[in-house]
Amino acid sequence: MSNKLPEFLYEYFPGTYEHLNVYQKLSDDSLYTKFKISHLRSEIKNENQWRITEGNIVKFDGQKMHPIHQLLNGGENEFVWRSSRPRVGDFTGGYHGDERIDVDQKSKVTFYANNVAINMGTNIKLTPCNSFYYHQFSTMHQTGTGAADSSKPGFTAISGNPVDSFHEKKxxxxxNGFVTYNKITWVAATPINKCFFGIFSINKDITAEGKNENDQKVIFNENGGNKLTTNKQKIWMKNEVKGISVACDAKIIKLPFTPILNTFIWDNQNYHKYYSEIKATTTNPGDVWETEASISFSYNKEK
Structure with missing residues (x-):
């Protein structure tokens, strides 16, 4: 029976908490990776966008999926940047908001199964397919000043929410993971403090240790420090007891300058967060940035 299970399945839930779940076959033991893609709308955060909000290993009983291990936490898992304008503390995009698909007429999001756009008019039950991706076109807006979180007291939004850039995300x-392509087309001269073109909020319970491309190794201890810091982008993490391993990577496709890059794992009590960073620079109107980041998982069961 297990050999007949589809390589991919997806399901769609409309309504207030609109989201899709995407499943990819992990093994012939009815195991799948699951990624939740949520439609997030908030006027406080100036957002209307879709992004990955959770990842899990699940077991399929033929009708329902049952969680086994959490892979990704609900933090940012795709792409953000922060300007270096005076008194700006919050990031722009993704988890942090200031990203919308309802401002510019070219903005939209489309989900594709077997390279065919999904009709999201009503609930979609578990449906098999051979491939899945989503493609979003959004605007990214100038982030306010004061507090480093738009929902906290002291944060002041910028009047009119001017657009800093157009964002294409695929x-x-x-x-058993995903690859995110990002293309940023700048419409305003924007001073950049940093851009995390690779970012994944990975569950600390499945990543006890890690190493980078320089073969530096670490046992994580949740002390809040940055570990495995390097100018190379690939980092591996694993938990041998749980039998789970993770590979993270990121790459520059196109930039109008030679970047200073920095990659590390933020080892804290909430997650082991992968960051691949483009350090400070300033953009010009018309500049185009293209990057890509990827994460993949493997599972050999608990030992």
Whole structure:
């Protein structure tokens, strides 16, 4: 029976908490990786966008999926940047808001199964397919000043929410993870403090240790420090007891300058968060940035 299970399945839930779940076959033991893609709308955060909000290993009983291990936490898992304008503390995009698909007429999001756009008019039950990705076009807006979180006291939004850039994001699900392509077209001269073109909020319970491309190794201890810091982008993490391993990577496709890059794991009590960073620079109107980041998981069961 298990050999007949589909490589991918997806399901769609409309309504207030609109989201899709995407499943990819992990093994012939009815195990799948699951990624939740949520439609997030908040006027406080100036957002109307879709992004990955959770990841899990699940077991399929033929009708329902049952969780086994959490892979990704609800933090940012795709792309953000922060300007270096005076008194700006919050990031722009993704979890942090100031990203919308309802401002510019070219903005939209489309989900594709077997390279065919999904009709999201009503609830979609578990449906098999051979491939899945989503493609979003959004505007990214100038972030306010004061507090480093738009929902906290002291934060002041910028009047009119001017657009800093257009964002094209394509997230494709593969290798029991996903690859996110980002294209940023700048419409305003924007001083950049940093851009995390690779960012994943990985559950600390499945990543006890890690190493980077320089073969530096670490046992994580949740002390809040940055570990495995390097100018190379690939980092591996694992928990041998749980039998789970993770590979994270990121790459520059196109930039109008030679970047200073920095990659590390933020080892804290909430998650082991992968960051691949483009350090400070300033953009010009018309500049185009293209990057890509990927994460993949493998599972050999608990030992």
């Amino acid at each position: 997230t494709s699900f593969e290798k």
